Amino acid sequence: MTLQNISFMEKPSKQILLGNEAIALGAIAAGARLVAGYPGTPSTEVLQTVAARNTDGAIHVEWSTNEKAALEVAAGAAWSGARAMAVMKQVGLNVAADPLMSLVYLGVRGGLVIVVADDPGPISSQTEQDTRFFAAFANAPALDPSCPEEAYAMALQAFDLSERYGLPVILRPTTKVCHASAAVDLSAERRPFAPGRFERSARWVIFPPLSYRRHGEIKAQQAQIGEEFSVSEFNRLEGDGPLGIAAGGVTYAILRDALMARSGAADWPAALAASALSVLKVGAVFPPPKALYRRFLSRARRVLVLEELAPVIEEQLLALKGAENLTAVVAGKLSGFVAPNGELLLEQVARYAETFLSPPPVTAAATAPEPPVAVTAPEPEPAPVWPRRSPVLCAGCPHRASFYAVKKATRGQRAVFCGDIGCYTLGNAAPLDMTDTCLCMGAGLTVAQGVKTADPQALVFAFIGDGTFFASGMTGLLNAAHNRADINIMILDNSTTAMTGHQSHPGLGRTVMGEETVKIDAAAVARALGAGFVERADPFDLPAAMDAARRAASHPGLSVVIFTAPCSGLFRPTQLCRAEKCSGCMLCVREIGCPALRIAAGVVEVNAALCHGCGLCARVCPSGRLRLEARA
Amino acid sequence: MDILIAGVGGQGTILVSKILAGAALLAGGRVRTGETIGMSQRGGCVVSHVRTGPVSSPYIPPGGADLLLALELCEGARHLPRLKTGGAAVVSTARLEPVTAALGQEAYEEKAMRAYIAARPRARFIPAGETARALGSEKAANIVLLGAAFAWGLLTMDEESLLASLAQNTPPAFAALNRAAWRAGAEAARNAADDREVTG
Numbered sequence: 162m163t164l165q166n167i168s169f170m171e172k173p174s175k176q177i178l179l180g181n182e183a184i185a186l187g188a189i190a191a192g193a194r195l196v197a198g199y200p201g202t203p204s205t206e207v208l209q210t211v212a213a214r215n216t217d218g219a220i221h222v223e224w225s226t227n228e229k230a231a232l233e234v235a236a237g238a239a240w241s242g243a244r245a246m247a248v249m250k251q252v253g254l255n256v257a258a259d260p261l262m263s264l265v266y267l268g269v270r271g272g273l274v275i276v277v278a279d280d281p282g283p284i285s286s287q288t289e290q291d292t293r294f295f296a297a298f299a300n301a302p303a304l305d306p307s308c309p310e311e312a313y314a315m316a317l318q319a320f321d322l323s324e325r326y327g328l329p330v331i332l333r334p335t336t337k338v339c340h341a342s343a344a345v346d347l348s349a350e351r352r353p354f355a356p357g358r359f360e361r362s363a364r365w366v367i368f369p370p371l372s373y374r375r376h377g378e379i380k381a382q383q384a385q386i387g388e389e390f391s392v393s394e395f396n397r398l399e400g401d402g403p404l405g406i407a408a409g410g411v412t413y414a415i416l417r418d419a420l421m422a423r424s425g426a427a428d429w430p431a432a433l434a435a436s437a438l439s440v441l442k443v444g445a446v447f448p449p450p451k452a453l454y455r456r457f458l459s460r461a462r463r464v465l466v467l468e469e470l471a472p473v474i475e476e477q478l479l480a481l482k483g484a485e486n487l488t489a490v491v492a493g494k495l496s497g498f499v500a501p502n503g504e505l506l507l508e509q510v511a512r513y514a515e516t517f518l519s520p521p522p523v524t525a526a527a528t529a530p531e532p533p534v535a536v537t538a539p540e541p542e543p544a545p546v547w548p549r550r551s552p553v554l555c556a557g558c559p560h561r562a563s564f565y566a567v568k569k570a571t572r573g574q575r576a577v578f579c580g581d582i583g584c585y586t587l588g589n590a591a592p593l594d595m596t597d598t599c600l601c602m603g604a605g606l607t608v609a610q611g612v613k614t615a616d617p618q619a620l621v622f623a624f625i626g627d628g629t630f631f632a633s634g635m636t637g638l639l640n641a642a643h644n645r646a647d648i649n650i651m652i653l654d655n656s657t658t659a660m661t662g663h664q665s666h667p668g669l670g671r672t673v674m675g676e677e678t679v680k681i682d683a684a685a686v687a688r689a690l691g692a693g694f695v696e697r698a699d700p701f702d703l704p705a706a707m708d709a710a711r712r713a714a715s716h717p718g719l720s721v722v723i724f725t726a727p728c729s730g731l732f733r734p735t736q737l738c739r740a741e742k743c744s745g746c747m748l749c750v751r752e753i754g755c756p757a758l759r760i761a762a763g764v765v766e767v768n769a770a771l772c773h774g775c776g777l778c779a780r781v782c783p784s785g786r787l788r789l790e791a792r793a
Numbered sequence: 794m795d796i797l798i799a800g801v802g803g804q805g806t807i808l809v810s811k812i813l814a815g816a817a818l819l820a821g822g823r824v825r826t827g828e829t830i831g832m833s834q835r836g837g838c839v840v841s842h843v844r845t846g847p848v849s850s851p852y853i854p855p856g857g858a859d860l861l862l863a864l865e866l867c868e869g870a871r872h873l874p875r876l877k878t879g880g881a882a883v884v885s886t887a888r889l890e891p892v893t894a895a896l897g898q899e900a901y902e903e904k905a906m907r908a909y910i911a912a913r914p915r916a917r918f919i920p921a922g923e924t925a926r927a928l929g930s931e932k933a934a935n936i937v938l939l940g941a942a943f944a945w946g947l948l949t950m951d952e953e954s955l956l957a958s959l960a961q962n963t964p965p966a967f968a969a970l971n972r973a974a975w976r977a978g979a980e981a982a983r984n985a986a987d988d989r990e991v992t993g
């Protein structure tokens with residue numbers, strides 16, 4: 162018996178899984194035949210886990226070029242009868258919005274589940290948008306898990322739901338479910354694949370008359386699905402107190418812990434009994450479970466809605482209350498009781514619940530916005546402020562060298578540096594300070610064109626990674642060529658999708674399933690899209706890199722430099738830098754800010770455990786006191 | 794029991810969390826974890842939460858942790874307020890200065906950090922980085938720290954479950970190194986006896 166087997170012997174079907182892993186295994190058990198996605202925190206591990214557990218290669222798993230491609234590929238499989246899943250983060254759904262909106266009208270045959278991970282906070286995203294809201298906009302049913310166990314159950318059932326109604330279903334976990342782990346029961350039998358066969362039918366061709374008819378049908382279905390959701394295992398009305406709290410997704414789990422702490426009860430049933438509350442758990446959230454909501458609002462006359470991101474449940478309750486002339490008072494984000502932005506952590510949930518439950522119950526308080534002040538735990542004494550630790554480019558990161566080369570090459574000139582989405586967004590930090598704009602995937606290239614038009618005197622650069630270039634940069638480059646934009650596009654080619662943990666992309670010649678495939682050359686693409694000046698440069702060869710940047714800048718019209726050097730996360734360093742008799746000028750620290758450089762007793766010291774031996778600091782040191790040597 | 798693990802991206806906090814969670818499951822208990830995954834992994838602070846017992850949510854509230862395991866000194870100081878009164882802490886003396894400190898924008902005050910942490914009666918220090926380096930890889934510092942925490946009697950899981958979980962969650966190629974790191978941590982802790990500072 163190997164150690165590997167112990168957990169299975171003692172707990173035959175339980176494994177500790179991240180929420181994202183649970184979703185992946187749920188989809189595998191449900192018989193998903195195709196899984197396509199685009200990486201993005203906090204969703205990335207879903208597809209990665211399917212790929213890792215797909216040992217017999219039966220499931221087609223792909224990192225698509227972007228989310229739109231992923232959803233369309235999945236739709237094709239689902240139209241052919243197979244079960245399919247598309248995976249992305251919330252801003253990725255913006256990219257896939259075009260296919261999503263029409264796809265709901267056409268519907269599906271095989272179950273199609275779209276996993277869209279939301280990021281309250283936001284922790285690693287551009288926006289705090291809410292996919293439940295998007296689902297309602299697109300008319301797609303939406304499920305919102307409260308924990309990894311439920312994420313697994315929802316992934317399994319979402320495919321059935323999708324097939325029963327012929328609609329794509331959105332499974333929307335949030336960061337605190339995606340990246341939380343729990344012991345998940347994996348005893349469900351894996352369902353065999355449905356045979357795939359595309360049947361020709363007018364239903365797969367969208368035309369205005371079809372859309373008109375389907376729009377009516379979809380709305381009629383929604384009432385039905387809402388009824389089903391009223392008795393769904395994912396929605397629950399617990400307790401029967403006169404005050405009510407409704408909680409969506411992970412906030413329900415947090416509410417349980419908050420109420421347990423408040424009552425001092427040993428478990429949830431005891432805490433619920435002690436609280437004299439009606440608690441509404443909402444997991445199957447769109448279409449709204451109106452019958453269940455009706456019962457909730459008749460049982461509890463004053464209710465608090467706790468949900469992260471948009472006030473979706475709150476609006477659903479208010480709409481029902483308005484439509485049916487119910488008297489309940491609803492407090493939440495719309496009433497100003499709950500903050501509109503940020504996460505709902507245990508401490509906030511406890512505070513809101515405390516304020517809501519504190520006697521005397523002020524009937525007007527729910528509508529008159531009053532900042533909740535009561536705190537369950539005494540505020541800890543203010544802690545000293547320690548140095549902040551913001552994320553930075555890794556030691557040995559090639560992006561640092563590329564940014565530095567361009568910075569030096571343009572010194573003394575008025576230059577604008579448009580950035581993009583990836584590790585290199587961190588080029589904004591001191592001391593590089595090389596990111597002036599960042600909007601969304603691929604936008605740096607096009608924003609640069611607008612800046613250059615409005616401000617022709619400025620030297621305009623756009624930085625974009627290789628992965629982002631293939632995902633969303635090519636149309637921007639084409640646009641620049643076609644419209645004669647005089648901008649300089651710096652493609653930072655580090656041979657990976659680094660930010661999200663090294664996923665494959667079209668430039669790498671290998672798929673996520675490990676197969677060799679055609680390797681797309683970014684330089685050839687840039688030329689084919691119309692760029693006249695296209696050069697590659699090694700960013701660690703500082704003079705050559707600066708020269709390339711200078712020539713690009715002086716080239717009239719569109720120019721492209723592809724800085725090529727692998728991400729330091731892709732290889733083990735063979736070299737190490739050492740500081741000897743550092744003069745203390747601190748130029749290296751001030752110029753490049755490598756995290757492996759530290760100052761001790763007025764001189765620079767290299768942290769050998771972190772140094773990746775890239776040699777950039779050695780090039781910067783004016784007195785040759787930093788030297789590379791072979792690693793032991 | 795609520796255990797908070799704090800460190801800097803790349804130090805292996807998530808591995809510590811996985812080992813603890815796996816051990817709790819092997820020992821027949823209930824467990825949930827919450828991880829920081831994403832942009833902050835690029836040299837930012839990384840915090841993992843491990844909660845055993847009848848909890849529903851994965852994150853430990855401020856002032857709620859029974860035990861803090863810190864893989865870096867400044868992170869130990871930063872996350873100390875998350876301990877409940879009377880909570881225990883095991884803090885590695887490894888220092889990783891943020892770039893802002895090297896740039897002179899902020900000061901990395903080692904003495905102040907140590908004093909702040911030492912004010913907690915149940916806080917202990919261990920030179921986990923140096924101990925691991927002596928074994929051949931600083932990367933094993935997280936296991937050194939775990940071994941020390943166990944030897945100090947701060948973990949509720951039994952040794953067999955912890956070691957089985959360690960083996961399950963790490964590649965076989967590192968098994969010998971990790972066992973050595975575990976033992977070295979445990980030994981350093983035992984030798985420290987009542988002296989709260991392990992000078993290694």
Ligand code: SF4
Nearest residue numbers: 555558584659728729
């Ligand atoms: S992961 Fe790679 S690309 Fe990202 S910061 Fe580190 S070295 Fe640079």
Ligand code: SF4
Nearest residue numbers: 557755772773776778
């Ligand atoms: S060689 Fe210099 S710049 Fe490169 S990783 Fe090492 S310390 Fe940093």
